[in-house]
Amino acid sequence: MNEKPFFKFRDDAVFCKVLEQEPDIAKKILVLAAGKEIEGLDMDHITIRRQEIVDPNLDARSIRFDVYMASSDFYADLEMQTSPEIYPLRSRFYISLNDADKLKKGETFKKLPKAIIIFICTNDPFHKGYAKYISKERLFADDDCTKDITDATKYDAKYAKIYLNTKHLKDAEHQNVCEELANLLEYVETSVVKDSFTEKVDCQVKNVNKTEGDFLMTLHEKLQNERAEGVAEGRKQGIEQGTSKEKIATVRRMAKKNLPISDIAEFTDLSTDEVQKILNTISK
Secondary structure, X not given: OOOOOOOOOOXXXXXXXXXXXXXXXXXXXXXXXXXXXXXXXXXXXXXXXXXXXXXXXXXXXXXXXXXXXXXXXXXXXEXXXXXXXXXXXXXXXXXXXXXXXXXXXXXXXXXXXXXXXXXXXXXXXXXXXXXXXXXXXXXXXOOOOOOEOOOOOOOOOOEEEEEEEOOOOOOOOOOOOOHHHHHHHHHHHHOOOOOHHHHXXXXXXXXXXHHOHHHHHHHHHHHHHHHHHHHHHHHXXXXXXXXXXXXXXXXXXXXXXXXXXXXXXXXXXXOXXXXXXXXXXXXX
């Protein structure tokens, strides 16, 4: 009899279940990741929903937040991202679609709550080695965008896009987060427990595996089938004999199906570095 696989915190279903069942963990991650971005906001009346769906209309693409948190004056989305992505475009889409869902007809834009998007990335989204990247709107007075005249007291678009990198460099310069957040990122990457918070997360991960094993296994099999379909599609497109241009197109298609870089490399006869370079050009 085959032993059931153990699903980790970085697995989407486990991540969502843990944060749904233990709201304090979700709030703690928000506090650690957002830092100053949540200062002065209403943290006492937060609601947490798993797999929140925003569907604008039948013809447009909908979005599904992993873990959606909302209070009277802000909303936050926590996402576990394990595949190479065009993160800035995805986060832009998430915020814009959610904002459109927040205002009723006739309401002013001042009613918009603060928006915080947090991506926990298991690959470095910007390839600079930092543990944390923050993207906010800036105001410039020249075409080259060198003269930054942003005044947060007068110009505040009320959003922050935060990207956490589990594969960050460990030197002092790139370890630009507190120790507790660094330990959490290491736990996501390695499942190694280093403090009381990661111990709490780990206990809940084990509990979810124990109580939700059948659900996780069903989901795992579904993802495996989707993965096989993606591989079959890649082969159908002539990966093995494809020209350089065809291989690039195939890499893009397989990446959209969230296939691991190692699988894409195997079926395109490219190295993992070559696949990563192709994906990097997509995000530019």
